[in-house]
Amino acid sequence: MMRAAVLAGVGSCLPACAVSNEDLAKRLETSDEWIRSRTGIRQRYFAEPGTATSDLAAGAGVRALKSAGLSAVDLVVLATTTPDRPCPATAPTVASLLGLPGVAAFDVSAVCSGFLYALAAAAGLIATGGYATALVIGSETFSTILDPSDRTTMVIFGDGAGAVVLRAGTPDEPGALESFDLGSDGDxxxxxxxxxxxxxxxxxxxxxxxxxxxxxxxxxxxxWRAVQRMRESARSALDRAGRVPGDVDRLVCHQANLRILKALAHELGIAPERCVGNIAEVGNTAAASIPLALDHAHAAGRIAAGERLLLTAFGGGLTWGSAVLTWPQLPIG
Structure with missing residues (x-):
């Protein structure tokens, strides 16, 4: 039987500092009602001085490894728009923080689609037989690139990290990544x-x-581009997996904006109660948003083993991507 990448663990990490809408309203021309009505967000987390993207990534990685019952992996792939430094890549630093000397480690930059690009890259390397296990992380300190006086971006974005562990397995196993669809438009x-x-x-x-x-x-x-591209990408990934939107038990979108999430679910014909989200609690965490949403939903019991998941995202580049899998049995806590 063909070799496949199987999701085997999940974890996340948030900074200690929660920033409410009221906190932002004290220094920006905005209000809790204005932010909630336009974005669906009530708070987000900002990293404090002394915390880097690599620190959040390592925190999520530790939890994902524990969830998978592993102490090491062969490969670390980090999706981020906010690396520790322009050079070198941040993934080797994360591997070092996790006590994984000598493993392959590299960054992927596709903004809010980055986690799905990283997931596809790691899954492909596992499927070819070169690696048996991989840690795929999305980690962002987006607060470091926001204009502190711009209410249109300050209220939307937050910091955080989410991670999953992949292992080699077979396509018929729960957790096997069934299909991907990736695309871009540099114009x-x-x-x-x-x-x-x-x-x-x-x-x-x-x-x-x-x-x-x-x-x-x-x-x-x-x-409008986000809704259109995620709709097309999601349908393509479902088609490649031999599935239709009616087969989807849980839709997990990049947590961009509540109105985008609702519009996409409507376009796909997926009922709101089947959508997984945590944007109200953490805001838009860019490349970290999908793994963060997965971990929070898993911990809260909102995703059950055997449920069919559709993941989809849209980000800068422009880039977009989708993936299909069946959620495996994972420990909680």
């Missing part, structure tokens, strides 16, 4: 971006403008 790179700091800006001969060092997003245009 939309200006819709979700940090303009300054890269080779394009540094070699342009122009000094960065005010605000170029901060994250920027064209919210209205992103909304």
């Amino acid at each position: 939309g790179r200006d819709l979700i971006t940090v303009r300054a700091g890269g080779s394009e800006q540094r070699l342009s001969g122009r000094q960065p403008q005010a605000g170029d060092a901060y994250f920027a997003m064209a919210g209205r245009e992103v909304f």
Whole structure:
């Protein structure tokens, strides 16, 4: 039988500092009602000084390894938009923090789609027979790239990390990753971006403008593209797995915005009660959002063994992706 990557553990890590809508309203022209009505978010977490993306990633990794009953893996893949440093990659640091010297470790950058890109990369390496186990992490300290005076982004994004462990198995096992769909459109790179700091800006001969060092997003245009691309990607992944939306027990979207999540579920014909989300509690955590949502839902008993899951995300690049699997039996706590 063919070799497949099987989900064997899940974990997450949040910073200690929870930031409520009321906290933000004290320094921004906004209110709890304004934020909730537009995003569905009531709080998010911001990393405190001395905490890096690698620290959150390692925290999630420890919990995922414990969930899988493992102390080590052969491969670490980290999805992040906010690495510890522009160079080198952060994944080797995470591997070192986890006490995994010498293992293969690399970063994946696809913004909010990053976890699904990383998951597909790790699953492919396991399927080829080169690796037996992998730790796939999404970790972000998005607060470090937000303009503190911009209420449109400050209220949406938060920091955190989520992780899963993959092991080699067979396609008929619960937890086996059945199918993926990934895509991109570089013509939309200006819709979700940090303009300054890269080779394009540094070699342009122009000094960065005010605000170029901060994250920027064209919210209205992103909304409709996100719904369209995730809908198409989700249907493609389901088709490759021989499934239809009616087969989906739980839809786990990138936690971007409550209105996007509702619109996508409607487009796919999936009832709201079948949607898994934690955006109200943690906000949009970019590449960390899907594994964070999975771990929180698992811990709360909102995902049961044997349920068929559809994962889907949209992010900067532009990028998008989806995956299909059946949730395995995992320990809680």
